[in-house]
Amino acid sequence: GENVEQHPSTLSVQEGDSAVIKCTYSDSASNYFPWYKQELGKGPQLIIDIRSNVGEKKDQRIAVTLNKTAKHFSLHITETQPEDSAVYFCAARAIQGAQKLVFGQGTRLTINP
Amino acid sequence: DAGITQSPRHKVTETGTPVTLRCHQTENHRYMYWYRQDPGHGLRLIHYSYGVKDTDKGEVSDGYSVSRSKTEDFLLTLESATSSQTSVYFCAISESLYGYTFGSGTRLTVV
Numbered sequence: 754g755e756n757v758e759q760h761p762s763t764l765s766v767q768e769g770d771s772a773v774i775k776c777t778y779s780d781s782a783s784n785y786f787p788w789y790k791q792e793l794g795k796g797p798q799l800i801i802d803i804r805s806n807v808g809e810k811k812d813q814r815i816a817v818t819l820n821k822t823a824k825h826f827s828l829h830i831t832e833t834q835p836e837d838s839a840v841y842f843c844a845a846r847a848i849q850g851a852q853k854l855v856f857g858q859g860t861r862l863t864i865n866p
Numbered sequence: 867d868a869g870i871t872q873s874p875r876h877k878v879t880e881t882g883t884p885v886t887l888r889c890h891q892t893e894n895h896r897y898m899y900w901y902r903q904d905p906g907h908g909l910r911l912i913h914y915s916y917g918v919k920d921t922d923k924g925e926v927s928d929g930y931s932v933s934r935s936k937t938e939d940f941l942l943t944l945e946s947a948t949s950s951q952t953s954v955y956f957c958a959i960s961e962s963l964y965g966y967t968f969g970s971g972t973r974l975t976v977v
Binding site for chain 2: 754759762785787789794795796797798799802804842846853854855856857858859
């Protein structure tokens, strides 16, 4: 089955700098890669996703890149702000079988003022 | 989260007792999932449902059972709770192949 590895587990950046979180996946059939943000005491919320037919997707300060050959994808947050502090999860899903997402271990991002 | 409610939000129970967690949705979504969240492990799938009375196991299903008798409700039961089942449990729903909506979670402590 699919296995997703996420790095780093913790990340601390200065406000205004950029943050990058990386994930690798094992199943070459995976074709959908969402990113979730989880604030303290809340459930994860979808912030951006990418499908395997594109290499990059942007939404304001957030972007995701996908390298299918290397089987890795990354989340990029530019001009970080204090409200970006949260735990971020990547996930992957293959079309085969039921539509189950497999999640990475999570990255705790802290933005220092 | 709009459209999905988990109950209870917090529960403390004793080892060996049965526990049932409830997930209720008002979105009429086909798919429902139960995940557990533990430090260092991210979110791991326990069970999921792809329709009324249609359920299947996830990667960490041992010790858990589920039922879905109505589209809107997905119940997770710990038949005999153990300390290793202390965790935060999240329910999620989806209609299409893309995008889950998560509930706010249930923090379960087994003592």
